[in-house]
């Protein structure tokens with residue numbers, strides 16, 4: 001069994017909350033990694049874990065990644081994650097189950113702000129919102145920001161522009177670049193559309209053949225077998241499926257020049273970015289590239305504006321370029337450079353203590369955060 005407090009202090013976690021409700025069968029772990037920059041925002045993941053230990057480790061890992069992601073994206077928020085242990089993530093949850101979950105979230109008083117993650121739906125968020133204001137991703141008619149996936153895909157496409165310049169010098173465009181997308185889901189399919197729009201030569205692979213065939217018919221992209229993607233020769237490999245993609249053996253098989261995709265936690269461990277650099281592969285860190293989703297959600301705090309979220313997400317291009325520049329300057333691989341940038345921002349802008357419920361925040365221009373969505377929704 002993992003030494004919990006040891007694991008928390010190793011990675012700098014502030015708080016882990018275990019919640020259970022015998023009546024509905026709820027079992028949840030909420031990990032608050034850091035609130036130095038603001039309340040900890042992070043997804044609720046419904047997943048069937050092999051053990052409680054596996055769920056706990058996932059919560060610790062994912063919440064830390066959220067802290068880094070928010071810090072690099074320039075957002076005034078920390079990182080958290082809730083993992084809910086369920087037998088079948090695809091099975092809809094009862095209202096009572098979700099309300100029990102909402103009460104656990106509510107008891108954190110806004111130190112943790114819930115959003116959608118793997119397995120979660122907008123309906124889940126809407127039910128949770130009945131018992132707590134500390135939840136995002138609710139119905140757009142109620143001030144929610146809707147699905148984050150198109151914004152995430154837009155951010156990835158912008159990061160890829162920076163990758164193209166890193167590969168072939170200033171002025172290089174995505175036009176003509178060969179991009180292989182692994183996973184043609186909510187993010188991957190939109191990314192394929194955006195890249196085709198920029199003139200890239202795109203190939204897609206998905207375990208769901210129907211999704212691939214739909215994109216082939218719509219965009220004229222190439223279809224690849226899921227077992228071929230790692231070895232596919234291309235300029236950019238874009239992981240947009242689930243789970244870690246790169247370990248020691250998969251890195252050896254790669255024949256891409258760069259990696260830039262939406263999937264979270266792509267590297268099985270931190271040392272792999274050194275392996276990628278050794279092989280001459282440019283790695284755009286996942287938590288820099290895929291921040292469009294949380295940038296979109298963060299817009300809910302001040303009144304959601306699609307145009308404002310899009311403008312901020314476009315900034316991922318400059319942030320990715322800054323990560324590569326820092327990597328060169330400090331002679332460290334890009335993932336390590338991005339972590340360094342995130343930690344420097346926290347040291348610079350962090351309030352030096354934990355965020356307390358009711359603390360004034362930057363989103364609300366110094367007023368205490370009492371609710372997430374103002375009554376008036378900003379129209380574009």
Ligand code: NAI
Pocket residue numbers: 118148149150152182183184185186187188205206207208211226239240241242243262263264290291293294
């Ligand atoms: P999704 O569930 O809509 O799509 C994932 C796709 O990957 C599915 O079509 C699935 O069939 C396919 N897939 C699964 N295993 C595969 C394999 N071994 N090979 C090829 N295809 C496979 O998920 P979504 O929302 O598109 O997210 C994609 C990734 O991006 C996930 O890792 C997610 O955590 C990450 N992400 C998503 C964000 C969002 O806004 N949706 C935000 C930040 C990260």
